Amino acid sequence: MTYPSLLPLGSTPLEAALEQVGATRLDIATAIRSVWSPDDCPIELLPWLAWGLSLDNWSTSWPEGIKRERVRQAISIARRKGTAESVRAVIASFGGSVAIREWWQSEPKGDPHTFSLVLNLDHADAPASAAFVDQVIAEVSRAKPVRSTFTFTQGINTQAGVGLVAAVRPTIFARLSCTAPAAT
Numbered sequence: 753m754t755y756p757s758l759l760p761l762g763s764t765p766l767e768a769a770l771e772q773v774g775a776t777r778l779d780i781a782t783a784i785r786s787v788w789s790p791d792d793c794p795i796e797l798l799p800w801l802a803w804g805l806s807l808d809n810w811s812t813s814w815p816e817g818i819k820r821e822r823v824r825q826a827i828s829i830a831r832r833k834g835t836a837e838s839v840r841a842v843i844a845s846f847g848g849s850v851a852i853r854e855w856w857q858s859e860p861k862g863d864p865h866t867f868s869l870v871l872n873l874d875h876a877d878a879p880a881s882a883a884f885v886d887q888v889i890a891e892v893s894r895a896k897p898v899r900s901t902f903t904f905t906q907g908i909n910t911q912a913g914v915g916l917v918a919a920v921r922p923t924i925f926a927r928l929s930c931t932a933p934a935a936t
Contacts, residue, residue, distance in 0.1 A: 850869050
């Protein structure tokens with residue numbers, strides 16, 4: 753198979769032959785669509801995809817699910833950077849949920865350009881370590897409006913079950929009739 757030439761018109765036959773040999777040897781099939789997909793990208797290439805999408809922070813200690821979700825949300829977070837929605841998207845990409853209360857929503861009103869957030873990490877793979885929470889806070893600092901400051905509270909979600917325990921005890925029932933004595 754001959755490949756279209758990229759050489760200028762004044763090229764020698766030797767250069768043209770070398771170009772064709774090089775083109776056949778370097779014709780490597782690459783699944784570009786799968787490499788650029790956060791779901792299909794091989795795990796060893798995922799950091800490069802994150803870098804290509806301008807993800808600000810990356811850690812090799814994150815579980816695979818969080819890495820893929822961070823890459824999946826990278827463009828939408830970058831588009832909305834500086835808004836409360838971007839803060840929510842950052843937390844969601846780490847597998848958590850957040851309650852944000854801005855200064856004007858507090859009673860009494862807080863200092864302007866401040867907000868508080870309560871973070872709950874719901875993801876089963878999310879490590880409950882202080883270093884992981886610090887990484888989440890650092891990403892919130894990158895996504896929030898630059899002039900705003902925030903206070904942070906970490907919440908916890910727990911699940912419990914309620915069981916019903918019953919015991920049956922046999923009893924004997926007897927009806928007694930009582931009459932009042934006659935008045936004399």
